[in-house]
Amino acid sequence: MSKVVNELELVEFVRAARAAGSPFEIVAGATRRAVGKPMCDANGGELAVLDVSGLSGIVKYEPEELIVTAAPATPLSEINATLAERGQRLGFDPADWSALLKSNGVATLGGAVSCDASGSGRLRHGGARDSLLAFRAVNGLGESFRGGAKVVKNVTGFDLPKLVCGAYGTLCVLSELTFRVYPKGACSTTLCLADVTPQVGFAALRKVARSALEPGGLAYLPASMMPGMGQGVALIKLEGARVPLQEKIALAHGLLGDGLHEIHEDLFAAIGCGEMFAEAEGDVWRVMIAASDAPKVVEELNARCWLGDWAGGVIWLAAQPSQAGHVRAVAASVNGHAMLLRATPQSRASLGIFASQPPALEALNRAVKAAFDPLSLFNPGRMT
Amino acid sequence: MLLPPTDTKILARRPEIIAALKQIVPDGVVADESGLATFDADALSAYHQTPLVCVLPSDRQQISEILKYAQVEGVPIVPRGAGTSLSGGALPREDGILVGMGRMKRILEIDYENGCVVVEPGVTNLNITKAVEANGFYYAPDPSSQVACTIGGNVAENSGGLHCLKYGLTTNNLLGVTMVLPGGEIVTLGGKSGCQGGLDLLGLVTGSEGLLGVVVEVVVKILRKPPVTRTLLAAFNSVPAAGQCVAAIIADGVVPAAMEFMDRRAAEAIESYNQPGYPQGAEAILIIDADGVQADVSHAVSRVTEIVARCGGTTVEATDEKQRARIWSGRKAAFAAMGKLAPDMLCMDGTIPRHALPKVLEEMAQLSEHYGLGFCNVFHAGDGNLHPLIIFDVMKPGEFDRAEAFGADILRLCVRVGGVLSGEHGVGIEKRDLMTDMFTAAELEQQGRVKCAFDVRGLFNPGKVFPTLAACVEKGHIHVHGAQLPHPHLPRF
Numbered sequence: 016m017s018k019v020v021n022e023l024e025l026v027e028f029v030r031a032a033r034a035a036g037s038p039f040e041i042v043a044g045a046t047r048r049a050v051g052k053p054m055c056d057a058n059g060g061e062l063a064v065l066d067v068s069g070l071s072g073i074v075k076y077e078p079e080e081l082i083v084t085a086a087p088a089t090p091l092s093e094i095n096a097t098l099a100e101r102g103q104r105l106g107f108d109p110a111d112w113s114a115l116l117k118s119n120g121v122a123t124l125g126g127a128v129s130c131d132a133s134g135s136g137r138l139r140h141g142g143a144r145d146s147l148l149a150f151r152a153v154n155g156l157g158e159s160f161r162g163g164a165k166v167v168k169n170v171t172g173f174d175l176p177k178l179v180c181g182a183y184g185t186l187c188v189l190s191e192l193t194f195r196v197y198p199k200g201a202c203s204t205t206l207c208l209a210d211v212t213p214q215v216g217f218a219a220l221r222k223v224a225r226s227a228l229e230p231g232g233l234a235y236l237p238a239s240m241m242p243g244m245g246q247g248v249a250l251i252k253l254e255g256a257r258v259p260l261q262e263k264i265a266l267a268h269g270l271l272g273d274g275l276h277e278i279h280e281d282l283f284a285a286i287g288c289g290e291m292f293a294e295a296e297g298d299v300w301r302v303m304i305a306a307s308d309a310p311k312v313v314e315e316l317n318a319r320c321w322l323g324d325w326a327g328g329v330i331w332l333a334a335q336p337s338q339a340g341h342v343r344a345v346a347a348s349v350n351g352h353a354m355l356l357r358a359t360p361q362s363r364a365s366l367g368i369f370a371s372q373p374p375a376l377e378a379l380n381r382a383v384k385a386a387f388d389p390l391s392l393f394n395p396g397r398m399t
Numbered sequence: 400m401l402l403p404p405t406d407t408k409i410l411a412r413r414p415e416i417i418a419a420l421k422q423i424v425p426d427g428v429v430a431d432e433s434g435l436a437t438f439d440a441d442a443l444s445a446y447h448q449t450p451l452v453c454v455l456p457s458d459r460q461q462i463s464e465i466l467k468y469a470q471v472e473g474v475p476i477v478p479r480g481a482g483t484s485l486s487g488g489a490l491p492r493e494d495g496i497l498v499g500m501g502r503m504k505r506i507l508e509i510d511y512e513n514g515c516v517v518v519e520p521g522v523t524n525l526n527i528t529k530a531v532e533a534n535g536f537y538y539a540p541d542p543s544s545q546v547a548c549t550i551g552g553n554v555a556e557n558s559g560g561l562h563c564l565k566y567g568l569t570t571n572n573l574l575g576v577t578m579v580l581p582g583g584e585i586v587t588l589g590g591k592s593g594c595q596g597g598l599d600l601l602g603l604v605t606g607s608e609g610l611l612g613v614v615v616e617v618v619v620k621i622l623r624k625p626p627v628t629r630t631l632l633a634a635f636n637s638v639p640a641a642g643q644c645v646a647a648i649i650a651d652g653v654v655p656a657a658m659e660f661m662d663r664r665a666a667e668a669i670e671s672y673n674q675p676g677y678p679q680g681a682e683a684i685l686i687i688d689a690d691g692v693q694a695d696v697s698h699a700v701s702r703v704t705e706i707v708a709r710c711g712g713t714t715v716e717a718t719d720e721k722q723r724a725r726i727w728s729g730r731k732a733a734f735a736a737m738g739k740l741a742p743d744m745l746c747m748d749g750t751i752p753r754h755a756l757p758k759v760l761e762e763m764a765q766l767s768e769h770y771g772l773g774f775c776n777v778f779h780a781g782d783g784n785l786h787p788l789i790i791f792d793v794m795k796p797g798e799f800d801r802a803e804a805f806g807a808d809i810l811r812l813c814v815r816v817g818g819v820l821s822g823e824h825g826v827g828i829e830k831r832d833l834m835t836d837m838f839t840a841a842e843l844e845q846q847g848r849v850k851c852a853f854d855v856r857g858l859f860n861p862g863k864v865f866p867t868l869a870a871c872v873e874k875g876h877i878h879v880h881g882a883q884l885p886h887p888h889l890p891r892f
Contacts, residue, residue, distance in 0.1 A: 079650045080752050080783075102652050144602050145571050158841040166750040167564075168782040168822040170557045170606045171830075171837060172864065173846045174570065177602020186598075198652035225514050225536075227623045227692060259694035266692065303594035307512040328593065352596040369596035375584035380597045382852035387845070398597075 020069035022151065022159055022190040028065060029188065029392065030157035038395040039063040041184045043070070043088035045120035046113045047130050051183055051368050051397040053360045062395070067125075070190055073097055081167055081196050082148065087125025087189040094124055104199040106146020108136025108287065115289035115299065116357055125189050131181030134287025135232035135252070138224065138325040144180040146195045152179065152187035155388030165193045178383070183368070184394040186387040200254030203231060205282060206267055206275045210245025213237065214310045217327040219249045219271050221306055224326040226270055228253060228263050232283040233326040235309075240291060240322050241282075251275075252283050286324055289356065295320045295333035298358040300342050302330040304351035315345045336362050343370050368398060400446065400828050402492065402862035409474055409494040413451060416474060420454045420496070423464045427455035427502065438479065438497055442544070443487040443829055445745075445799065450477065450491030457502045459577070459585055459615040466613065467583035469496055475858050476581070478609040480520065480552030483544040485746060486827030488556060488608050488863060495861075498613060500551050506530050507616070513591050515574055516621055520551025520614050524558075527619060536621040539566035542823070543731050551614050557606030559823035561657045561730070562688070564781035566622070568823070570605040577616035578604060581854045590618055603849070608825050609860040611853040625690035628656065629700050630717040630726055633707040634681035638662060641683035642756040644710035645780045648687075649753075651706060653699050655781060656688040659730055664740070664775035665788070672736035675729025676722070678715070685712075685780060686726055733777045734788070740773065741790035743799070747806050749813030750822035753783045762812055763787060770805040772798070784822035785813065811836050826864045834866050 017039075019025045032039055040054055040062050054062045071088040078101045085094055091109050098104055109127035113120065126132070128143045140146075149163035162175025179186055208219055216235040223230050232252035241248050253263045268275055285291055292299045304312055309327025321332035334342055339355075339362065346353035347370065355366050371377060380399070384391075409416070417430045429435055430452050440447045451474075456462045469476050475495035482489050491497045504521035509531060516527055516538070524545040527538040541560035542548055548558065554576060559568045566572065575589030588601040595601060604611055635641040641660060648655065661669070666677045666684045677684055685707075689699035700716070707714045717723040729736075737744045751759055760776070767774050774789045789805050791798040810820050810830060814837045820830045834843060847865060851857075 077752075077754075079646045080754065081649060082752075141567075141571060144599055145567065154845060156841075158845070160839070160842045160845050162842075162845075164750075164819045164837075166752060166783055166818050166822075168559060168568070168750050168779070168784045169819045170559075170568070170823055170825055171819045171821045172826065172834065173849055174557065174602055174606050175846070175849070177570070177599045177605075178849075180602075181599055198654060221512055225511060225623055227625050229691070255692075255695060256698055259692055259698060262692050262694040303592045305510075305513045305591035307510075349592075350590050351592045352594040354594075354596075372597055373586065375580065376586045376588075376597065376600075379580065379586065379600065379852065383598055383600065383603070383849060386848035386852045 016064045016066050018066040018069060022153070025067070025070070025153050025188055025190055026157055026159055029153045029155070032392050033155065033157050033390060036390065037063055038392045039065045040394055041065050041067060041188055043067050043125050044090065044123040046111070046116060046118040046122045047126050047132070049116050049118070050112070050130060050356060052363055054395055054397055065188070067188065074191060078103060078196070082165060082193060083196050084165065084191060084193040085124055087128070087192055088123045091122045091124060091127060098196055099199060102199055103196045106195040106197055107140055107143045108134040109143070110134040110288040112289055112356070114293045117293065124192055128180050128192060129182060129184045129189070135234060135283040135324050136287065138233060138328065139229055139231055140197070142180065144177045147176040147180055147192060148195055149193040150176055150179055150189055151191035152189045154187045155390055155392050159190070163193070167195050183398045185384055185398050186393065188393060200231070201256045202260050203252060203254040203281070204260065204264065205278050205280070206251040206253065206264065207278050208249040208271060208274050211249055212246050213313050213323070216247055216249035217306070217309045217323060220251070220326040222270055223251050223267065224306065226266070228266060232286070232324070234283065234286050235323040235327065237321065239319055250282060286322060289331060291322065292320065292331060292333050292357070297333045297335045298339065298362055299356045300332050300334060301354045301356055302332065302342065302346045302351055303354065304328065304330065304346065304349050308349040308351065312345055312349060312351070316342065339366055400832070402828070405492070406494045409451065416472070416496070417452050419468055420452060420465065423468065424454055424456050424461050427457060429453040429455065438482070438491060438499065441479070441482040441484040441487060441489040443485055443490065443827065446487055446490050446828065448491045448493055450497035451494055453497040453499055455499045455502050459579060462498065462579045462613050462615060463583040463585055465496065465498060466579055466581055469858060470582055470856065473856065473858065475861050477860050478555065478613050480549035480555070481523065481547045483548040483552065484556060484825065484827060485748065486821070486825040486829040488825050488827040488860070490828055492861070500549065503615065510591065511536070514621055515591055515618050517616065517618050518550055520554070520617060521549050524548050524550060524553055527621070531621050532624070535624050537624050538619055539572050539622055540569050543734070550617050550619065554605055554614050554617055555607065555609050556825045559784070561659060561779065564658060564779070565654050565656045570602060572620045573601065573605060573617070574620055575618040576601060576604060576614045578612045578614045580612045581856070581859055585615070606825070608827060608864050610850055610864060611859065627693050627696045628688060628690040628723070629696050630723045631687045631700065631703060631714050632678060632717070632726060633685040633687065633712045633714045634678035635683045635710070635712040636681065638683045638760055639757050640711045641685055642753070644685065644707055644712060646753055647706045647710060648703055649781065651702055653702050655699065655703070656690040657686070658779070658781035659686040660684070660776070660778040660780035661730070661733070662776045665733060665777050668739050668775065669729045669733055669736040672739055673729055673732055675725045677729065686730055730777070737775070737788050737790060740775070741792055743791050743793045745789040745791070745802050745806050747785070747787045747789065747809050748821050748824040749810050749818055750782065750784045751813050751816050751818035753780070755816035755818070759785070759812060759816060763809060766805055766808050770801045772802055772805055779822070782822070783818065807833060828863055831864060832866050834864070
């Protein structure tokens with residue numbers, strides 16, 4: 016394993032790898048290595064590893080500019096704590112998949128960005144793509160470059176920060192990330208509508224989603240995931256300063272009637288990071304769909320262990336490997352995407368993270384990848 | 400400003416090209432001189448160029464056929480929405496086909512359940528809101544040109560607006576697009592699920608200024624209109640006090656829906672133009688919108704009022720919806736109002752880190768003296784997006800050139816303090832030659848290779864955004880030659 020601790024060393028490493036034609040895996044906190052196709056070198060042997068965990072730490076935090084710049088291996092816990100001290104939060108809701116993937120590593124900012132790992136807050140706050148303002152990285156030619164800029168509003172040149180979000184480290188090796196930050200709601204509470212079917216529960220969540228309540232989380236859990244609540248439960252997370260929060264609670268009651276009650280446990284932390292599936296048997300999927308398709312999709316998926324987040328826009332489920340084709344087919348039937356998050360190396364090798372795309376789109380993805388990493392040095396084959 | 404040289408071989412083939420386009424779009428080819436004159440510029444009106452021919456397709460198949468033809472024949476393509484670009488993004492080429500999207504203006508689906516609307520690219524920004532406002536919804540990005548500008552153009556430019564401090568730019572309010580690639584293939588990026596199942600090409604295409612393909616369908620998010628919106632006007636007797644106030648509001652944890660700055664000169668011009676009722680005699684004015692549920696807004700308004708007072712300013716609040724609308728109509732008419740000050744105006748668009756505002760304002764005043772031209776400032780204060788308006792008279796010899804040089808110096812200044820060349824208007828041709836002030840050669844080459852991944856022949860909107868034309872050469876992998884620093888003899892913007 017090789018290790019770099021700054022961008023200069025990173026450039027040297029990539030140039031050497033390029034000269035030798037040696038691809039490598041990029042590892043920082045090592046919590047998400049089991050996502051995506053297993054990787055190997057050109058001869059099917061073990062792939063070299065580049066340890067970038069030394070690229071860590073907050074570089075500059077400017078609360079009044081609503082901007083924070085950090086090295087990519089900065090632990091999520093560190094950045095969250097630093098921002099919280101000033102009453103702020105990251106612009107997106109990064110999800111730590113360590114519990115689900117049973118890893119002992121440390122979830123990092125760069126890992127969350129590269130895997131587009133967003134929790135329940137994505138519904139309101141958007142994904143990493145919506146708040147990553149700028150990055151520095153080294154491309155496959157061994158050149159350091161930046162994308163975007165360290166200001167909150169910029170349209171100069173191509174919006175490259177979007178591309179590195181969810182690219183699973185296949186375009187470049189990140190060396191610095193700049194995010195927009197937001198004030199953190201002072202208080203939050205979770206309201207619950209118990210003993211409702213998926214049909215009724217998701218309809219209630221969509222009603223809240225299209226209200227002006229700006230909910231921080233909207234999830235439905237069937238009885239199998241949350242016993243003691245009848246057929247299932249719709250959960251609504253509201254945020255705000257103390258008085259506005261009271262007003263939002265009253266408005267939610269107005270929208271959904273008297274069946275609502277407050278619970279004093281923040282279940283969304285466990286919902287958004289997949290922790291509820293840590294002990295589930297089989298493969299774990301996230302199926303991204305239009306929210307109104309959720310009732311139909313969960314019926315067709317017919318899984319025992321599942322939940323719906325983002326008002327139904329994402330269905331998490333555990334399924335036997337033999338069900339993989341069915342999961343992908345159900346997603347495709349509603350123009351959705353089934354992402355394989357946790358599975359055996361064999362399943363991951365055959366299924367990939369996402370289903371294959373239409374030929375023209377797949378060719379475009381390949382061409383864009385080649386525009387950054389023509390020799391396919393970075394995380395080869397992980398995404399495709 | 401130079402565009403890549405005209406290909407005279409293409410000019411010689413004009414009749415043949417027109418005939419071929421008429422085969423594809425029998426009722427939508429504009430080739431006569433007076434018809435083409437309508438399309439010879441966008442809102443960067445200092446630059447004019449009659450296109451080779453203009454074609455107005457009415458569906459995606461026609462566009463696909465047009466692009467396939469252009470690809471095979473090697474004819475440049477310039478896409479155009481409503482032509483409201485302030486950076487020359489839709490400036491035609493003498494040897495290029497202008498593809499106007501004005502006929503594709505249907506709203507295809509309004510989906511309240513999923514909070515989105517599916518539209519053709521020629522629908523205007525404001526018409527999306529109009530289609531859903533009766534049900535209490537709206538489309539958040541609101542560029543000043545929203546009455547005229549199209550959603551296709553908004554996607555191409557990643558348009559912002561007055562309220563993007565809280566609600567984001569176009570890119571944050573977009574779920575998907577269907578586009579025709581330069582080779583004629585039709586691809587869909589994203590959709591109602593908001594997921595793409597691969598790289599985030601939707602994010603890349605948004606703001607790509609017509610360099611990567613033609614968007615033929617757009618899925619946008621719509622939001623519930625906030626139950627309460629209140630508007631404050633804050634007046635200050637010094638510009639630094641207003642700047643300090645903006646920083647203090649943000650630091651306090653308030654995110655106003657909008658926070659607009661204007662200096663005395665801008666406010667006075669607007670006041671005499673359409674009398675929105677701005678405070679007289681103030682050196683700087685802020686317009687601040689707070690929206691949300693009642694209690695959120697009350698909290699924000701009381702915080703803002705207190706902070707304004709602490710910074711030495713005074714606040715008045717719009718008492719009713721009519722007064723609110725008047726205050727905003729003034730700001731939205733800022734550019735028109737400047738016509739009162741001088742016959743011509745250049746509207747600049749850079750973003751700076753807000754803490755650099757006093758320094759930037761001071762240096763702009765020095766530049767104004769140096770170039771002997773007046774200017775005023777309107778400014779999206781919350782997000783640091785400056786719009787200095789340079790006033791001049793094109794009839795006076797040398798004034799236009801001086802105005803352009805002044806503008807370029809302002810943008811260089813923005814970059815020097817850590818900002819950018821464009822916050823929302825795009826690079827187009829206007830800021831193209833300044834790209835080397837912001838990006839290294841390697842960074843421009845990297846972007847050039849991305850362009851090549853879509854457009855190997857370099858036919859899409861050539862001469863825009865990038866200072867030198869990258870040639871894409873396949874050598875086992877895509878590689879770019881020649882994206883070096885621009886030649887010093889090129890006249891700078």
